[in-house]
Amino acid sequence: xxxxxNFSFYKDLKEEDRRLVRENLREYTFxxxxxVYNGDCTGLLYVESGRLRVYTLSETGREITLYxxxxxxxxxxxxxxxxxxxxxxxxxxxxxxxxxxxxxxEIYKKLSEKSVAVNGFTNALMAxxxxxxxxxxDEVLNKxxxxxxxxxxxEEEAYAGTADLKITHEQLAAHLxxxxxxxxxxxKYFESEGLVELSRGTIRIANAxxxx
Amino acid sequence: xxxxxNFSFYKDLKEEDRRLVRENLREYTFxxxxxVYNGDCTGLLYVESGRLRVYTLSETGREITLYxxxxxxxxxxxxxxxxxxxxxxxxxxxxxxxxxxxxxxEIYKKLSEKSVAVNGFTNALMAxxxxxxxxxxDEVLNKxxxxxxxxxxxEEEAYAGTADLKITHEQLAAHLxxxxxxxxxxxKYFESEGLVELSRGTIRIANAxxxx
Numbered sequence: 453x454x455x456x457x458n459f460s461f462y463k464d465l466k467e468e469d470r471r472l473v474r475e476n477l478r479e480y481t482f483x484x485x486x487x488v489y490n491g492d493c494t495g496l497l498y499v500e501s502g503r504l505r506v507y508t509l510s511e512t513g514r515e516i517t518l519y520x521x522x523x524x525x526x527x528x529x530x531x532x533x534x535x536x537x538x539x540x541x542x543x544x545x546x547x548x549x550x551x552x553x554x555x556x557x558e559i560y561k562k563l564s565e566k567s568v569a570v571n572g573f574t575n576a577l578m579a580x581x582x583x584x585x586x587x588x589x590d591e592v593l594n595k596x597x598x599x600x601x602x603x604x605x606x607e608e609e610a611y612a613g614t615a616d617l618k619i620t621h622e623q624l625a626a627h628l629x630x631x632x633x634x635x636x637x638x639x640k641y642f643e644s645e646g647l648v649e650l651s652r653g654t655i656r657i658a659n660a661x662x663x664x
Numbered sequence: 665x666x667x668x669x670n671f672s673f674y675k676d677l678k679e680e681d682r683r684l685v686r687e688n689l690r691e692y693t694f695x696x697x698x699x700v701y702n703g704d705c706t707g708l709l710y711v712e713s714g715r716l717r718v719y720t721l722s723e724t725g726r727e728i729t730l731y732x733x734x735x736x737x738x739x740x741x742x743x744x745x746x747x748x749x750x751x752x753x754x755x756x757x758x759x760x761x762x763x764x765x766x767x768x769x770e771i772y773k774k775l776s777e778k779s780v781a782v783n784g785f786t787n788a789l790m791a792x793x794x795x796x797x798x799x800x801x802d803e804v805l806n807k808x809x810x811x812x813x814x815x816x817x818x819e820e821e822a823y824a825g826t827a828d829l830k831i832t833h834e835q836l837a838a839h840l841x842x843x844x845x846x847x848x849x850x851x852k853y854f855e856s857e858g859l860v861e862l863s864r865g866t867i868r869i870a871n872a873x874x875x876x
Contacts, residue, residue: 508798516805536784537791540798564784571783572748572776578787579749582794586720586752589801593728593841629805 455479455553458498459526464569472562478554482546491541493533495557499525502550503611507626508542516592516629518542519584528577534561535574592629600628601638602663605648605655615657667691667765670710671738676781684774690766694758703753705745707769711737714762715823719838720754728804728841730754731796740789746773747786804841812840813850814875817860817867827869 456462456473465473479500482488488497488504497504504521506529521527521544532538534557555563563570591600604627608617621635628635639655642648647663649656657663668674668685677685691712694700700709700716709716716733718741733739733756744750746769767775775782803812816839820829833847840847851867854860859875861868869875 535791536788539795566780568778568780568783571780571787574787575783576748578790579747583751585797592804
């Protein structure tokens with residue numbers, strides 16, 4: 453399979469537009485922890501392997517995770533300059549080593565101006581991201597902090613495939629849009645309840661049943 | 665001007681699609697306070713006069729205002745079934761008497777399937793709404809409650825064109841995604857600081873400078 457076929461609209465393009473995509477396709481690899489984009493406008497990114505975390509920054513510099521993009525997913529806001537009406541910035545960081553395929557923003561914009569398929573793709577993807585952010589908003593507004601932290605620990609366990617989580621309190625705080633102190637306090641409380649065991653650099657989930 | 669021309673993509677449609685729009689256009693009037701839509705899928709709404717408030721409901725039944733749509737604006741999520749990928753519900757209520765022009769959802773969907781202009785319009789509008797919701801998320805996460813309430817009072821003053829606001833504590837709470845008690849407590853505090861004067865059914869802004 454050609455790399456370009458990873459973009460689902462590719463098959464619906466005319467041959468001249470397919471060629472435009474193929475000739476401008478780029479590939480990148482980012483190491484774990486690398487900043488993949490900083491609110492800039494590189495283009496449409498397809499995640500060939502690995503996982504991106506997309507987040508926003510508050511005025512005070514706090515991060516909050518909006519959604520993650522795993523293998524097979526597409527990052528839309530890295531092409532924000534090709535989208536009319538977007539006036540916010542999101543950022544993405546590589547949570548694992550990631551391999552990406554890029555359609556540059558100017559090419560994507562050209563396609564958007566003439567292809568119903570590309571526009572339909574943009575619409576559906578934006579709607580999906582919008583839905584995810586609405587979920588975050590609901591969670592932030594309504595869920596209690598202990599439930600949010602417990603859910604995050606279980607999610608991390610599922611991703612990592614182990615109960616020994618190599619994640620810092622700082623990182624958890626960034627996911628939840630709060631400060632490290634709040635996370636440390638709640639983790640201490642969880643420890644006192646026998647739900648987790650804390651040691652330097654590791655959080656072990658001791659009682660997943662009760663965390664649920 | 666024809667009513668259909670209020671939709672900016674109309675001029676870019678082929679004549680057969682223009683006719684489709686014209687023949688299916690409907691008009692509605694809602695009184696102040698009426699529920700305009702309840703997460704259902706009526707179609708694309710153009711606000712000819714008046715103002716809509718679009719909000720979401722939390723699990724616990726609390727409202728939070730996402731954005732408002734004034735004269736000349738278009739309500740997109742009232743056509744959510746015509747959009748792929750949307751899995752949340754928003755609701756709209758008439759804040760004043762409103763007159764609306766509707767393109768039914770099935771007609772809008774048909775247009776979306778063949779017109780680049782309609783898709784571009786959908787993209788731009790969704791991006792704008794997304795930006796507004798990101799702003800709400802940021803505000804909820806970061807701004808202190810007193811600053812949020814003060815900003816809302818000043819906004820209401822600007823809309824109403826008077827310092828005497830006929831708005832209940834309940835309504836203010838719904839705007840801010842909180843409970844009436846929290847609003848009443850903060851208003852009492854504002855009153856003690858000489859910023860507002862409270863009387864039955866009215867909140868008078870006494871010192872707009874200090875509220876800022």
